[in-house]
Amino acid sequence: MNRETEIPPIAPGLFSLPPGQGEPNLLGGYCAACDRRFFPRPKYCPVCLEPASEEGLGSRGTLYSYTVVRTRPPLGLPQPYGVGYVDLAGSGLRIFCLLDPDAIERYRIGLPVRLAVDVLGHDGRGAPRLRPYFTPVGQEEEGPQ
Numbered sequence: 001m002n003r004e005t006e007i008p009p010i011a012p013g014l015f016s017l018p019p020g021q022g023e024p025n026l027l028g029g030y031c032a033a034c035d036r037r038f039f040p041r042p043k044y045c046p047v048c049l050e051p052a053s054e055e056g057l058g059s060r061g062t063l064y065s066y067t068v069v070r071t072r073p074p075l076g077l078p079q080p081y082g083v084g085y086v087d088l089a090g091s092g093l094r095i096f097c098l099l100d101p102d103a104i105e106r107y108r109i110g111l112p113v114r115l116a117v118d119v120l121g122h123d124g125r126g127a128p129r130l131r132p133y134f135t136p137v138g139q140e141e142e143g144p145q
């Protein structure tokens, strides 16, 4: 990914990008009053209505389920593209998210994935935007756990 780009994210508060080559961090919400986490971050906890603070949710997870969308894509997404549910490591959250459109042939249930952020599609006005998506952990990274 080219981090020198000035291309803005599709929405604020979805991820943070460390300088250099560090992994992006998915951002969600945490309610201290009822010890629940959410993605994306709500302003207020939907369970108890207390304010939800921003919390990093990490960058690693496991693909729980997925599908490949082959119909005409919205917002400049590639055709086909993938979406799925990822079980995030650590937080216990299962989130609905975009999957790497260049790795469709590698999707399988239980696949270790990591967060990536790159220019993917555009906004409603046709301007390119950064989007977070999950990509298979490279075979060189899987190794023994």
Ligand SMILES: [Zn+2]
Residues within 6 Å of the ligand: 031, 032, 033, 034, 035, 036, 045, 046, 047, 048, 049, 050
């Ligand atoms: Zn709450």
